[in-house]
Amino acid sequence: MPNILEVHDVVKQYASHRALDGVSLNVPKGSIFGLLGPNGAGKTSLIRIITQITAPDEGYVLLDGERLRPEHIQHIGYLPEERGLYKKMKVGEQLLYLAQLKGLSEREAMEKLKIWFKKFDIKTWWTKSIEDLSKGMQQKIQFVATVMHEPKLIILDEPFSGFDPINANLIKDEILELRDKGTTIIFSTHRMESVEELCDHIALIHKSQVILKGSKKEVKDQFKEHSYSVRYHGTLESLPADFEIISHKIDDEQVNKANIRLIGNASVNALVGNLISQVELISFHENIPSFNDIFIKAVGGEIPEEINSLQ
């Protein structure tokens, strides 16, 4: 898969603080890419470089194989975490304005907007002032503003914050649909369950550096402990030295539950063979770490110093 975005050794230095320290990452075309990291790690700084709000001190960024140029702005849609709209302006006028700033002509913008207004069933909102809309409604308008010019790359910073579950699902479906049409989505969030659900590639930024990156599978494989969760009836006497029982308990229904780790090159089949010879097996599956676990493990559960110095 070719990369829509390549970030090469980007450094960004603010007065007393290095926000990005040699950051490199590749975003494959057509993927949903999770940009993860604790507060103050440098995510927003990186996004601002990709959207050309600021320029890197060192390194460079390629969009679709080309060095970033001002014209690329219209190929990127950005939904910032802190977002707002002109409160007194009418919904329609506002969206037309934002679309034209992205390079669309007034007529093109009008056509595209009609489609979205139909899709979200918000046709009656056109002449309403933003301040008369609820927060969730405003978020929908913001989402439309981000995607209406059909960008190749969409950057969503905490897109679900402030959404109720119904609207969050609506947006989630839209994101998946856009991905299926070939759009690439960079998705910056703290909410690991949505990363789990949506992202196929991730990069984890911590203390201004990328500490983890790759496809979902690659990253998870890296954090696998080769441990298996087993449920069974009967008594497990003992296992060969290749296998270590990490934990064991009996639940309310008198079912045994154990976590067993493979040591060295021990095979899964050997473990299963040992188990069925001693107990009646109910279920057996591999423990795959969640992104939540990975995040906490990788970041080390500590509060990074940058947060204090930044705020």
Added chain:
Amino acid sequence: MRNIFLVLKREYLVRVRKKSFIVMTLLTPLLIAAFYGIIIWAAVGSFNNERKTIQVIDESGLFKNKFKSDANTTFEFISGPIATAQKQLKDKEQNLLVFIPADIMERPKGVQIYAAKNIGPMQQNRIEKIVQQELRNIKLSKAGITQQVIEEANMNVDAQTFSLNDEGKTQSSSTIAAYVAGYAAAFLLYIFILIYGAGVMQGVMEEKSNRIIEVIISSVKPFHLMMGKILGVAAVGLTQFLLWGILTFGVTTATQTLFGFNRFTATQEVLNKQAEQADPELKKEMEKSQSNTLNTVNTFMESAQSLPLAQIFICFIFYFLGGYLLYSSLYAAIGASVENQQEAGQFTFPIMLPIIASIFFAQLSINQPDGSLAFWTSMIPFTSPVVMMARIPFGVPAWEIALSMVLLVMGFVGTTWLAARIYRIGILMYGKKVNYKELSKWIFYKG
């Protein structure tokens, strides 16, 4: 450029459609018309005041027939004692009591005026003048000067001023008209710069505080956004100025044809008739004073036409744009750097200082339009727009205007560059209290 225009267009349309803009634009000419109306009304109304009676106790006996009754005052000579007169005075609120002692010639400060309430400075002045004049006349005639010479010596001087133009011809000019035009133009410019500069700051602060800036800034370069906003607000200012011009002209013309001078003369005729019935002498006096007033008005109108109106107009537009661009970019930088009105205060003060100083310099320059203070303050870009507008009706050499304009352009290019450096950092900076040290660091930040 396309984005600057888009931002400009939005800014312009949003502001022009605002109720407050429409109300201000329509109301101001009406207020100006009403203001003139009140002045005319007050001028006419002064004939119509309640009649006052001024009682005079003249112990010296020098002032018999010297206090002449007119349309709204009657002089009444009474004989003392003063204590009785004072008691009677208390019951009649409208009345005054003037006491002239016997030894007034030796003690001119012995004149006393009593009133049940307060005495207006005009009344006091009038009585003092009469006494003063009479004492002078007496002293002059004692020195051997005849009554005729004294009357002839009372001449009214009202100089007509002329300025020589390049061809050596004389042009009638009126210092008063230039004074009024200069002050009005300077003051209007001062108000425009203050109001619209602050408008830019409010707009930037609003964008920052409701976070639309984060959305916009990914499509528009900060400099384009700032320039679009500044130019959009300038267009609003020009629109308002032109509308005011048209409306004021329209309303004034309409008022004049409908009510203005006709009514003025009509009121006077009624008053004249009333006066005639009361006292034929009085009527003559009144007519004399009215024709004087009309003459003054006519001379003023004529000399106003002799002013270089086209030059004043063009320069006003130029200095408005120049001065506005100079200050509004600084206001934009402040709006971008702060998060609320309170914080903005400490930064706007040093910017308002030269604007306020410039209206002060303009006042001084009007009195001495060719002085060195006038020259230098109309060269320095921070004060030149207001001061130069005050000077132009008096005639300023072309090279001075040209130099001042060039310096102003350099000035606003400079402030705009500086402001843009601060603006681009400021709009994305939250939760940080800025100070001057911080701002000066931003100027040198890279992209």
